[in-house]
Amino acid sequence: MTAPAEDESSVTSARAAPENAPFAAQIGRTIRRNPSLFGMPALLAASLALTVAIHPEFSDFDLQSLAMGAMPLAFAAAAQTAVVISGGIDLSIGSAMAVANVLAASTMEGRSFGESLVLAVLVLIAGAAIGALNGLIVVLSRVPDVVATLTSGFIWGGVALLILEKPGGGAPPEFLDLGAGTFITTWLPNALILLVIAVAAIWIPLRRSKLGLQIYAIGSDRVAAFRSGVNVERTRFASYIFSGLFSAIGGLGLTMTTGIGAPLAGVYYTLSGLAAVVVGGVSLAGGRGGMAGPVIAAFVLTLIPTDLIFLNIDPNFGQVIQGTLIVVIVMIGGFVAMARARK
Amino acid sequence: MSEPSLLLDARNVGKRFGSVVALRAAALQVRPGEVHGLMGSNGAGKSTLVKIITGVFPADSGEIAVKGSVRSFRSPAEARGAGIVSVYQDPALVPDLTVAQNMRLAGARIDAVRKWLAELGVESLDFSALVRDLPYPTLRLIDLARALASEPAVLLLDEITASLPADLSERIYAIVRHWRNRGNAVIFISHRMAEVSDLCDRATVLRDGVTVGVTERAHGSEERIVSLMLGADTAAAVASASSTPVARQTARDAEPALEVRGLRRAPLLNDVSFKLYPGEVLGVAALEGQGQEELFDCIAGSRRYDSGAIFAHGEELTLRHPADAIRAGVVLVPANRLLALMQQRSIRENIALPAFGGMGSWGLIGMRAERQRVESAVARLQIDTRAASELRRLSGGNQQKVVIARWLANGFNTLLCFDPTRGIDIGTKRQIYALVRELAAAGSAVLLFTSELPEIQLACDRAIVLFGGRVVAEMPVSEADEATLLRAAHGLPQMRAAS
Secondary structure, three states: OOOOOOOOOHHHHHHOOOOOOOHHHHHHHHHHHOHHHHHHHHHHHHHHHHHHHHOOOOOHHHHHHHHHHHHHHHHHHHHHHHHHHOOOOOOOHHHHHHHHHHHHHHHHOOOOHHHHHHHHHHHHHHHHHHHHHHHHHHHHHOOOHHHHHHHHHHHHHHHHHHHOOOOEOOOOHHHHHHHHOEOOOOOOEHHHHHHHHHHHHHHHHHHHOHHHHHHHHHHHOHHHHHHOOOOHHHHHHHHHHHHHHHHHHHHHHHHHHHOOEOOOOOHHHHHHHHHHHHHOOOOOOOOOOOOHHHHHHHHHHHHHHHHHHHOOOOOOHHHHHHHHHHHHHHHHHHHHHHHHHHO | OOOOOOOEEEEEEEEEEOOEEEEEEEEEEEOOOOEEEEEEOOOOOHHHHHHHHOOOOOOOEEEEEEOOEEEOOOOHHHHHHOOEEEEOOOOOOOOOOEHHHHHHHOOOOHHHHHHHHHHOOOOOOOOOOEHHHOOHHHHHHHHHHHHHHOOOOEEEEEOOOOOOOHHHHHHHHHHHHHHHHOOOEEEEEOOOHHHHHHHOOEEEEEEOOEEEEEEOOOOOOHHHHHHHHHHHHHHHHHHHHHOOOOOOOOOOOOOOOEEEEEEEEOOOEEEEEEEEOOOOEEEEEOOOOOOHHHHHHHHHOOOOOOEEEEEEOOEEOOOOOHHHHHHOOEEEEOOOHHHHOOOOOOHHHHHHHHHHOOHHHOOOOOHHHHHHHHHHHHHHHOOOOOOOOOHHHOOHHHHHHHHHHHHHHHOOOEEEEEOOOOOOOHHHHHHHHHHHHHHHHOOOEEEEEOOOOHHHHHHOOEEEEEEOOEEEEEEEHHHOOHHHHHHHHOOOOOOOOOO
16 A cells, blocks of 8 residues: 555645655645645734734733633634534534533532543543534434534533533632643743644544545535545534534633633634634635634634724724624635636 | 346336436346446436445335345445445546545555556546546546456446547546456446447346346447337437438528627637527537637626627627626526536426526516416426426436526527537437427527537538637538548548548
C-alpha cells in the first residue's frame, strides 16, 4: 500500500504530489485550496494591530481577558465545524455548553482539584452523550438537522435549568486556573494553551483517520460517498458526538473563566459559534474548510466589542459591527469563489 | 435454486417507489467470461436493477444469487466485498477530496488504480489534485480504474460511454474485453446500439420493469433487441416516424429567426457566425469542448459574450439574463435536465414556471388557463404522468420531455436544443426528433446540437460544424453524412470533390 499519508491541511497532500512539483507551485496550490489558512491569521494579526493602535497600553492582562473571552466561543465554533464539514448543522451547541457548564459548577463546588478533574471527565462524557443523542435524533428520525437540533436545544436548555436554576455553584481554584490563570508567563494565558491542546488533541488524529476523511466526504457529496462505501448515517452520527464533546469542553471553559455555572449563558454561543465558522472559511454547504479558521475567527469576533470599549463607543454597537463584519467577510469569500469559478 | 455456473442470477426482482413501479419481474443471468448487455428504454428499470444488485437500495421482491448463494446487499461496500462493483451513470467521486483521498475512502489500492489508469491511457494523473478540478472524462476513467482495482468478478458499467469522446470509449471497450477474457463478467448498459452489438456476447432486454427477452448473440440481433425494447406497437410507429423525409427547402430570402455575428467568448469561442431561418432545423456538430456549450449558453443569455452580436428577427438582443432571451422567444433545452427543472415540484409547476418569470407577473395565477396549457403540452409529448407530483421520480426521458413541454406551453420562436437525447432511449429519442420536425413545420426555428452525429441527418435541414470555437463547415443535410461531419469536426479539410 503506497497511499500517501494525508493530514490536517493540504500542505501534506501537496507533498504527496508524485512528480516533485516545484515547491512554489505546491504552496500556491495550498493557498488556493485553503484561502482561510492564510487569510485568518492575517485577519487576526490585523485586528490585534488595530487594537494595539487604539489602545497602546495593551497589557498582558488585556491578552488574558481576550483569551478567556474567546476560548468558550472557539470551542463552540469547533463543535459547529465538526458538524458543518459533514454537511449538517447543530443548533443545540449553546444549550449543550450550558448543561456542561452547570453540571461542572454544581458538582465541583467545594471539591478537591483531583475530584474536580474526575468530574470534568464525566462532564465530557455527558457532552459526548448529548451529541450522540442529537446524532441519533437526526439520523433515525430523518427530520432535517436544523429542526432536530433546534428542538433538542430546547430540551438541553431545560435540562440546564433543572440542574441549576440560578447562576451559582463553583469549582476549586486550581481548576479555574486551568482556564483563567497563567503558568509560564503572564503573556501566555492558560485559556490559549487549553484551547490549542484540546482542539489539536481531538482534531488532528480525527483528520488523519478514516473517519475524518469520511466526514469530509459526506459533507462534499453524500451520494458519491455512499457509493464509495461510506456508511453515511454512522458518519453523521459520529460528527454529532464530536460536536457534543467540543461543546462540553466549551462548557467547562465557561466554568473556568466565569467561576460559576449559569444556565442561560450558553444561548449566545450557538449563533456566535456559527458566525465564527462562516468567517473562518468553512463552507456551510459542507465538505470544505478546516478547524484553524473558525478557532482564529472566534478571537477576531471577540476583539470587536473589546475595541469598541477602548474607543468609548457603546458596546451595544458591537453586535451591529460584528454582524456587518460577518456579512462583509462572507461577501468577500463569495467574490473570491466567483472570481475563481470564472477563470 | 439457481444454476451454480452463473456468476450472478437475479430472478423476479420487483421494486416500487411510492406509486411508481420501477421493476415488476426483472431477471438477469450472467455467466463468467461474458460481456452482457442490459438494454431497455428509459424508465425500463435498468438503473434500478443495477442499484438493487449493488445494494444501493433493497428489492421489494425477488432474489439475487451470487455464485450460487442467495445474497442481499445493504450497501455498495457489501456488494464490493462479494466481488460485484458498479460504475454508476454519474461519477461516484467526492468533489472536495483529492483523488488519493477518494481512493482511500473506498479502500482502493492506489498502485492498482494507477496501473489501471495507465492501461486506460492516463499516464500522469496527479493524485493530489482535487476531484472538482478534473475534467469529466478523466473522472469516468478514474471511476472505472477504481472499480477494476477491486478486482470485481462482476463489473457493472451503467452508460459509462454516454458522454465520452470516441477515443476514450475505444479504450474502455478494450478494457472491457480484457476483463471478460480473464473469466470475469461485465454487465454493460448503453443506448448506443452499435457499441452493444460490437461488444456484448449476450443481451437482456427490459421493458416496463420486466425482462422481455435474452438474446444469445448480441451481434446481429439488433433488430430483435429494438423490437423487444419498444414492444410490438411502438416499434411500428417508430419505423414510420424515421422514414419521414426530412430534406426541406428553406426560404433563404426570409428574415432569419436568429442571427449570430462574430460571437466571441474567451477562451473557447472564437468568431462564430450563422443564420437560422424560421421553419428550419440547423444542426450543430462538434467534438467535446469546441465551444458549443458556450455558444448555446451565450445565445440563451446564461453566459456573457466578449464581442459579437445576436439578432432575433432582425433586432439585436441585449442578453443579461436568460429572461431576456426568453422574452425574445429564444429558449434553451439544456443537456443537463437537472439544470432546467425543479426536481421536487410537480410537472405542472415545472411547465408553468417560465410564464411567471418576470417581475410584472407576480400575483394570482389563472389556474384554469394554466391547467389547459399544461395538459395540452403533456398530452402532445406523451409524458408519463404516473409520478406527476414530483419530477425527480420521472425517468430521464420523461424529464427531458417536460423541459420541452414547458416551452411548448409558454410559446417561443427559436428553440435551442443542446444534446436533448443524451442518455435517452431510442424510442423517446425518435419521438423527440419527430417533435423537433413538427415544431419546425409549424414555423419555429430550431438550433440543435447533438453529440451523436448520425442524428443530424435524422432531424436537421442544414448543419454547421464547430472546431476550435469557429464554424469550419456548413452543408445541407444531404451532404452531412457521418464521415463528412466527423472529418470536419476533427478540423480536417472537406473532401467534397473526392466523394
